[in-house]
Amino acid sequence: MAKKKKSVDYSAQKIIFIMDQKEEKLMRFMPEVQAVELKCMEPGSKGTHEVAFAHLPKEIKQLIKPLKSK
Numbered sequence: 001m002a003k004k005k006k007s008v009d010y011s012a013q014k015i016i017f018i019m020d021q022k023e024e025k026l027m028r029f030m031p032e033v034q035a036v037e038l039k040c041m042e043p044g045s046k047g048t049h050e051v052a053f054a055h056l057p058k059e060i061k062q063l064i065k066p067l068k069s070k
Contacts, residue, residue: 006032010064016041017060019051029053029064036064 008029015026019038027048028037034053053061 006030007037008064015060015063017057019055019057026060026064 008031010026010029013026017024017026023041024038025041026036027039030036030050035050036053036056037048037050039048053064056064
C-alpha cells in the first residue's frame with residue numbers, strides 16, 4: 001500500500017511575500033521532503049510550484065517552524 005505524504009496546509013492564512021521579484025503565496029509545507037508549495041500571485045500566472053524550504057526568506061521560515069526529526 002502506498003504511503004500517504006503528510007503536509008501542513010497554509011492556504012487559509014494568506015502568507016504572501018516577495019521572492020525572486022515575484023509575489024508568492026504559501027500554500028503548503030511538506031516536512032518529509034523539506035519543501036513548500038507556492039502560488040505565484042502575479043497577473044496571468046497559473047498553478048503552483050515547489051521550492052526547497054532552504055530557499056525561503058528568513059521571515060517566512062520562522063512562521064512555518066518545521067518539525068524537528070527525532
